[in-house]
Amino acid sequence: MEPFRFHLFVCTQQKPEGVPSCPTSGSSAVLEALDREVQARGLDAEVQLTTCGCMGLCDEAPVMVVYPEGVWYRRVQASHVPEIVESHLRAGKPVEKLIWRDAAAMKAMSVEHREKYRQAMAARAKAGKD
């Protein structure tokens, strides 16, 4: 059994200036709207809302994922939140127009991002040793 019916993760990963990111695309407003709407609709006991770090999908920011279903939403804005809460979290019907279904593309994007990150970290570690 899960502590909550739904566990939402919204990316709030900060990036250097000029780099695309969920926060610069509006994820903080999405997070605030979710917290507000979930309470307003009386779903507080059903929903756990958690911030998360980069999932490597910054080109389609802001990104959020709803578990345990594993429904991924991309380019979510605060204006979409009432529909997400009402349709998905209350009625159990994910909001089709916002769902990102191309798992292969998501995986490729995420893996590419991870590789770049690891290379950057390795280069930084090497520079620290030189």
Added chain:
Amino acid sequence: MEPFRFHLFVCTQQKPEGVPSCPTSGSSAVLEALDREVQARGLDAEVQLTTCGCMGLCDEAPVMVVYPEGVWYRRVQASHVPEIVESHLRAGKPVEKLIWRDAAAMKAMSVEHREKYRQAMAARAKAGKD
């Protein structure tokens, strides 16, 4: 379809000095060990590893959750990681001794933490207006 077979979330929420938290209980070392072990065991293509913010379960830190199964681990240390990767992520058998199964207790703890956070935020907002 999910982009990855497993999606792991490890809490890395920073807290004020003296307050129990996942990072001060070792979550950064857990995260590094997971990244290293997942690669070493050739599971990189199956596992997405993401940091996350506070889930209100700080008294049992460090906490991590594995989706889509929704398996919660508590008091995870870097020394547990090889077993988690080998047993859970490779063989599909979650590590029983580390699983936190009391969903009711988790929910109560998380809700209490959330209420305190909201009260603190409301007090801060009020103080800002005064």
